[in-house]
Amino acid sequence: MDEHAVAKLERKQAVDAVAFSKAKNKLVVAGPGTGKTYLFREILAGRKNTLTLTFVNSLVEDLSLELFGMSTVKTLHGFARSELSRLSGKNVKIFPKLSKIIRQDAQILIDEDIDYERIFHKRIDDKDHLEFYKNRKDYYDYYGFSDVVYALVLLFEKNSDKIPSYEQIVVDEFQDFNDLEVSLIDLLAKKSPILLAGDDDQALYESLKSASPLHIRKRFHKDIKGYVCFPLPFCSRSTRVIVEAANDIIKKAKEKDFLSGRIDKPYRYFPCPEMDKTSSQYPKILYTRLFDKQIPWAIQKYIEGIARDVRSKRTILILSPTGNQCKRIHEGLVSRGFRNIAFNERAEFAEPSLLDGLKLLLLDANDNLGWRIIAQSFLSKENFIELLRRTKTGQNHEKLIDYVDLQLKRRIKRLVATLRKVKDGKMIDRKKSAELLDELSTDPHSVALYALRDELQDSRIASSDPGIRKIPIQITTFQSAKGLTADYVIIANLNDRYCIRDRTMSNQDVCSFLVALTRARNQVYLLSTQSKSNPIFLSWIGSERILELPISWDS
Secondary structure, three states: OOHHHHHHHHHHHHHHHHHOOOOOEEEEEEOOOOOHHHHHHHHHOOOOOEEEEEOOHHHHHHHHHHOOOOOEEEEHHHHHHHHHHHHHOOOOOEOOOHHHHHHHHHHHHOOOOOOHHHHHHOOOOOHHHHHHHHHHHHHHOOEOHHHHHHHHHHHHHHOHHHOOOOOEEEEOOHHHOOHHHHHHHHHHOOOOOEEEEEOHHHOOOHHHHOOOOHHHHHHHOOOOOOOEEEEEOEEOOOOHHHHHHHHHHHHHHHHOOOOOOOOOOOOEEOOOHHHHHHHHHOOOEEEEEOOHHHHHHHHHHHHHHHHHHOOOOOOEEEEEOOHHHHHHHHHHHHHOOOOOEEEOOOHHHOOOOHHHHHHHHHHOOOOHHHHHHHHHHHOOHHHHHHHHHOOOOOOOOOOHHHHOOHHHHHHHHHHHHHHHHHHHOOOOOHHHHHHHHHHOOOOHHHHHHHHHHHHHHOOOOOOOOOOOOOOOEEEEEOHHHOOOOEEEEEEOOOOHHHHOHHHOOOHHHHHHHHHHHOOEEEEEEEEEOOOOOOOHHHHHOOHHHEEEOOOOOOO
């Protein structure tokens, strides 16, 4: 058999080994682009009562589409919310930033700074602090993303008869689960067969949510028994040079004593006529060194080149280490006339805002949490502390609105009424709209000018060619790129000071770059503003795989 036939047979054997295994619990170690979703479909086919879990919000929609009609797909907090609602018969509400609110409450009411997220994620037995959290949570009548999972885990641990059963449970991105999330999976495994899938080379969330690749490694190495392990060896997403570059990074990382304890797994390019043709078309990773202000212009030049080579539908993903860099790139491309850019900052990690509070009052005019957020926005620090202390007992029958003066109540009532009209698409007079925008710290003049600029974009001479202005472009950070893929990936700001946090290389830095690199199907472009030396990650890739393009265009 030729190379293509052999690879196709080996890939089928790898999938069949998992699909036809009689093991109750399975662990699939799958690198980027190795066909996890296809495997999930094979595992779930013909079963009626199945559940697919992931912690990444962005993956839920894609998995829901891919597994439509085959499985219920939920985030862990979404599953916990639905189960608590089912078991309690009540509507369980979630406010993603609740732990931030209660952390602030603790600083004021008990003079302690408590990292509640860490307590939940690592399952730290801290009864006094957890009791304070519970009292405040009950007063606000909301859960956060972490404590809703924590509540469900405690309930299942005390009442194992309430754990639901499924014909099959599939768990994705297991390398980024923390102690709390693993507790939930272990409980579900008591009643249902479990398939865990993940890749410890893509572990990104250790610092953000106390996740650890040790959970997947311990199951693979049999330190935790009960799982039969399988690899998915072939990457059918990316061209040969991208797969080889990823292996270069892993090899060099191991030589430098990073990724210690990693699962040794095959990660091979999948040869087939279509991918071989694309690999021949894109045999190198392209690298350009430039000034920071030139990045949007260079991206435009790359996109023009892509459009000349490929006169069909194509997608472009732009990645940069920080959110501020992504924002500047977005603004630069918009100013050059690009019209189809998706750029969404991750709002769940931001501080609670006045708009958050107003949105809660749209649902319930007496909402304690809504009024608490609004009070912090409008009152002086001293008056806010005094108001919050009046709610210290946290009794459910107390309403925070009862402690707010009449003038502020009327003011907020006007804002909520205006916001409701905005939501419903109704006409609003200028005075009320100006008041709302002013309270939200939004300058109406700037908003109007921004809208006018958009109207004028099509009429002015944009620097980008009309043929590329509506090419789909997505911009995000390395960490937020999880689950995303595109035909072409442009990695900007590949500087050591951005890609290596705290000036000392870490395992998470290596994993972040691996994730960024392997989002691409066809081609990767690297942009660096580092002038004196090549970025470390660039030097870790074999020089035969890199083509440096010197700046030769007029900016």
